[in-house]
Amino acid sequence: MDEVRDAPCRVHILVCANGRPPGGMPSCGEVGEAVFARLKGHALRTGVAHEVWVTRTGCLGLCHAAGAALAIHRPGGEGRSVFLQAVQVDEVEEVLRRYAGRAG
Ligand code: FES
Numbered sequence: 001m002d003e004v005r006d007a008p009c010r011v012h013i014l015v016c017a018n019g020r021p022p023g024g025m026p027s028c029g030e031v032g033e034a035v036f037a038r039l040k041g042h043a044l045r046t047g048v049a050h051e052v053w054v055t056r057t058g059c060l061g062l063c064h065a066a067g068a069a070l071a072i073h074r075p076g077g078e079g080r081s082v083f084l085q086a087v088q089v090d091e092v093e094e095v096l097r098r099y100a101g102r103a104g
Contacts, residue, residue: 004101007075010051011100013039014071018059032056035068048078063099066080073100 003067017032028035036056043049060083062069067086072095082099 003068005037008050009053009075012053012055012073012075013095013100014057014073015039016058016060016062016069017056018063022058027059028063028068031066031087032068034089035070035087035092037097038089042092042096052096066079070095 015032015036016028017036018027019029019032020027033056036054040049042055043052043054060069060071062083062085064085067088070082070084070087072084073081084095085089087095
């Protein structure tokens with residue numbers, strides 16, 4: 001394996017978009033898809049997508065019926081990793097402002 005030491009990623013936001021059938025355990029599902037799309041769209045529109053990576057994932061183990069789970073990592077050592085749950089689409093700008101240093 002090769003360790004990549006100079007990746008341009010400053011912040012990596014993992015967004016759970018895992019869905020489950022109705023009536024079972026809660027999941028991020030459609031809200032997760034919407035949060036992912038909005039985060040990715042903002043990163044692209046504001047020209048920071050090269051350093052703020054947004055990735056759709058499966059279950060992060062933080063399942064909540066009311067919104068999406070996010071894992072925010074800063075590979076460059078700018079701070080600790082953060083986990084969020086129950087994130088709503090209208091909170092995307094705040095997530096970027098607080099954890100990626102970018103206003104939406
Ligand atoms: S389904 Fe999203 S964290 Fe488990």
